[in-house]
Amino acid sequence: DQQVKQNSPSLSVQEGRISILNCDYTNSMFDYFLWYKKYPAEGPTFLISISSIKDKNEDGRFTVFLNKSAKHLSLHIVPSQPGDSAVYFCAASAGGTSYGKLTFGQGTILTVHP
Amino acid sequence: DGGITQSPKYLFRKEGQNVTLSCEQNLNHDAMYWYRQDPGQGLRLIYYSQIVNDFQKGDIAEGYSVSREKKESFPLTVTSAQKNPTAFYLCASSPETGFMSYEQYFGPGTRLTVT
Numbered sequence: 039d040q041q042v043k044q045n046s047p048s049l050s051v052q053e054g055r056i057s058i059l060n061c062d063y064t065n066s067m068f069d070y071f072l073w074y075k076k077y078p079a080e081g082p083t084f085l086i087s088i089s090s091i092k093d094k095n096e097d098g099r100f101t102v103f104l105n106k107s108a109k110h111l112s113l114h115i116v117p118s119q120p121g122d123s124a125v126y127f128c129a130a131s132a133g134g135t136s137y138g139k140l141t142f143g144q145g146t147i148l149t150v151h152p
Numbered sequence: 153d154g155g156i157t158q159s160p161k162y163l164f165r166k167e168g169q170n171v172t173l174s175c176e177q178n179l180n181h182d183a184m185y186w187y188r189q190d191p192g193q194g195l196r197l198i199y200y201s202q203i204v205n206d207f208q209k210g211d212i213a214e215g216y217s218v219s220r221e222k223k224e225s226f227p228l229t230v231t232s233a234q235k236n237p238t239a240f241y242l243c244a245s246s247p248e249t250g251f252m253s254y255e256q257y258f259g260p261g262t263r264l265t266v267t
Contacts, residue, residue, distance in 0.1 A: 047192070070254045081156075081242050081258030082195070127194055131254050139210075140256060142187075142194035 041065045042130050044143035051150050057115040059146050061128035064109065068130040072140070073102060073113045076125045085126075086113070118150045155179065156259035158243050163264045165237075173228045173262050175243030183246045184226035185256060186210070186218065188239040195242060201226055230264065237266045 043062045051057045061071075069090040074082035088095040088102045088111065095102050101114045115122055125147050129140040156177045165171045177184065183202045187195040187210075197210030201220040215234025220226055226245075230237045240263050244256040 042194070072255065079161075079261065079263070081244070081260050083258070084255050087255065139197065139200065140254070142196075144192065144194045
């Protein structure tokens with residue numbers, strides 16, 4: 039049972055344009071969501087997060103949107119740069135006994151062409 | 153520099169042998185985690201520990217064992233009972249308390265190949 043899904047395995051974007059990466063979840067107990075970026079043969083690095091009490095969080099070129107009713111979040115990268123090419127994972131966490139545990143999606147490979 | 157180290161980066165073993173993957177952190181984090189990543193899949197949680205001398209099974213703990221004798225160290229043993237041990241293994245840590253505890257910091261990973 040995949041509780042966090044990234045339905046697009048890959049995304050290709052031209053440099054300077056917007057990249058939109060999507061993530062859907064099924065567990066209504068999730069209350070905190072994160073995006074990680076991963077280069078091959080390296081560990082993921084934290085990018086941006088959002089709490090369920092918000093619907094938007096911005097950090098420079100990165101913005102995460104959360105639609106709780108649709109159980110959907112998205113990561114917008116504007117403008118996209120070739121250095122953004124990597125695998126992007128969304129992750130979610132619930133409170134209670136699951137405090138601190140993250141459930142990850144399958145990842146989306148983003149390629150930004152010069 | 154504070155961070156998480158995993159060694160070695162690449163590890164090769166024969167089928168039927170146990171192997172232990174190292175994970176050390178100097179971030180003074182209470183919680184530590186082990187994940188595995190397979191091609192085309194997300195990270196799946198193997199074991200996690202929120203405090204020294206305590207750990208819990210994650211989603212795919214069968215065939216693995218861990219120990220947490222020191223705050224800085226969380227070694228993972230891949231036993232011969234693990235049916236598909238070849239994978240990329242990632243260790244992570246996070247502060248246990250407070251809002252930031254959701255954000256996990258990852259090591260560089262160990263690629264284990266069992267033949």
